[in-house]
């Protein structure tokens with residue numbers, strides 16, 4: 001079945017060049033020039049390529065709304081002319097899966113879209129999971145511990161869901177960045193530690209003797225299979 005890319009970019013020359021290359025790579029491209037048009041074209045899209053600066057709404061605000069909507073699981077690649085580290089972090093925090101700075105080559109964009117689709121189809125766990133007192137509904141994005149709902153950020157949820165879907169298996173920080181954050185997050189391994197700390201607080205896990213999220217010295221983290 002054909003894969004549909006939703007492209008939201010107001011700059012005509014960029015939009016047409018990207019459309020051309022993605023279509024040549026075999027994708028169905030739904031090209032939109034405004035945030036509103038993009039929002040109304042979400043149904044049926046498999047991946048989103050989103051410009052940071054749009055005339056009617058900042059791409060990042062659009063992305064935040066997306067992550068709170070029923071389309072929350074859609075992989076998103078952001079396009080931007082702004083290359084500072086701050087923007088990169090802001091975009092990733094808002095829920096972008098990848099990030100490309102203008103000017104970029106169309107071949108690189110097509111490769112990134114392919115990588116995003118591969119990750120989102122293969123790695124993202126689905127259905128319901130139960131580990132000890134922890135319950136996750138991966139499709140609804142719902143988490144509960146000891147029958148009380150947990151209020152997690154999207155990344156916290158994704159990290160918890162990933163580890164819970166592979167109980168007993170150890171992942172390095174870099175593997176977790178690749179699989180959960182979905183980008184080469186240079187110098188960002190501490191991000192994983194921070195998220196683990198926050199998740200442990202939610203689960204009442206003692207860092208020195210965690211019941212759920214275990215530190216494996218020199219290796220990384222794992223969800224205990226028998227908490």
Ligand code: CA
Nearest residue numbers: 010051053054
């Ligand atoms: Ca723009």
